[in-house]
Amino acid sequence: MAEQEDPIKQGKSDVVRAARLSVAPMMDWTDRHCRYMHRLLSSRSLLYTEMVTSPALVRGGALHLLDFHPDEHPVALQLGGSDPAELAAAARLGARAGYDEINLNVGCPSDRVQSGTFGAILMKQPGLVAECVAAMQDAVAVPVTVKCRIGVDDQDAEDVLPEFIARVAATGCDRFIIHARKAWLQGLSPKENRDIPPLDYDLVLRMKGLFPALHLSVNGGITSLEQAQAFLDAGLDGVMVGRAAYHQPWDILAQADARIFGEIAATADPVDIALAMIPYIEAHLVAGGRLHQITRHMMGLFAGRPGGRLWRRVLSEGASKRGAGPALIHQALARMQAAQPA
The missing domain is CATH 1.20.120.1460 (Four Helix Bundle (Hemerythrin (Met), subunit A))
Structure with missing residues (x-):
């Protein structure tokens, strides 16, 4: 009798393959209705929830925020928080709800997120992020990943980003999505933070050279599948598309299965x-x-x-x-x- 593959390992490999192209978590946009339509467009791409805060789940009992349609798989839950025990409890709730991956937000620059000491401000505390990720990994069997910026404010991204990745990867976390912009926590609005800080794709590519064993995806300013494929050809493991996938879903997602995953596109119109x-x-x-x-x-x-x-x-x-x-x-x-x- 042929040996059956461990379903947990199978699930992890499925979500890693799907991460070749993913749709970014976007507040007020990538809710369950949006994700359901995106899944109709692409059967392969990895979908992410809006950020859900760990206090809302653990202290507020807002478990309805975890609702999703079974057809959304593979789908990842993005959490925001900075308390290791609370994030572990939230991750456990997400895994129990059936999510294929739990992602920690270390990139959102909004004032509300800063006041809660999570999001992009955590780029200044790689040790705390490592504690959070380690606690989440201990709590769940599904992959735990991190979405981060290249740095914040006046940090030297060349120094900060590799140190951050190394500290967090030491916990066993092997997948990172890197938004190739700094976040300016003072002086720029969240909307401005999506456009004004310059993109540094070369730095993200250098991270793949420094950490060849890690699965690294790039995010930020990607507007076409041609651009996405170029990053994959350059050696990155995945590409995360944000606003373009939302505003032009047919151009990005309906073509993704064929062009990024090498499958025959099933939908013609x-x-x-x-x-x-x-x-x-x-x-x-x-x-x-x-x-x-x-x-x-x-x-x-x-x-x-x-x-x-x-x-x-x-x-x-x-x-x-x-x-x-x-x-x-x-x-x-x-x-x-x-x-x-x-």
Whole structure:
């Protein structure tokens, strides 16, 4: 009889393969409705939740924040926090909920995150991050990973980043996602922190040379699959795409399985995705949800295509109205089709 593979090892290898291309955790964007649509577009890419704070789960009991659809796999939970014991308890809750990976946020620069002593400010405390990661690893069998910046404020990233990676990797953590920008904790808003600090992709590439055994992904400013493939060809293990995957999901995710993972793309048109969302929408409405909670994530489905603006207008004007339902999707598609040149 052939020896069966350990399901835990199989799950870890699956999530590592999926990390070749991932969608970044984005507050207010990558909720479960967004992720469900992203999974329809790509069966292979790794999806991440919005950041969920460990106090909300452990002290606040907000376990509804862990809800996700089984079809989202492989999917990772991103946690924010700085207390090792609390993060371990939150990681345990995430693993129990079925997440394939638990990720620690060491990159978010918002004031709210700083006041809680987690996010990017933890780049200044690699020893504490190592304690947190070690506690999380002891608590769960699924992979524990770290998403970080190259540094914060006036830190010399050339010195800080390799020291940070080495300290945390000493715990056994072997996967890092590096946002190739510093975070400026004073003087820049979270939005400005996504654009103003210069990108230093070369530094991230040098980290792969310094730590060849680690799985390193790059994040920040990546807007196309061509750019993503170039990083993979240069030796990085993964690429994480943020806003481009949200605003142009068809261009990024619908092509990813073929171009990044070497598989045959199954879906030929974004219309198919819009129609495939209807059963999910119906179930959400039956459960008491509102249409706009889902369609707000579908606005970019036809980005750059004829009728894309009309699609967005029909959804934005109609989805919040009382009684709005799947008929609005059909209406938007019909309006688009009617506007096409003969």
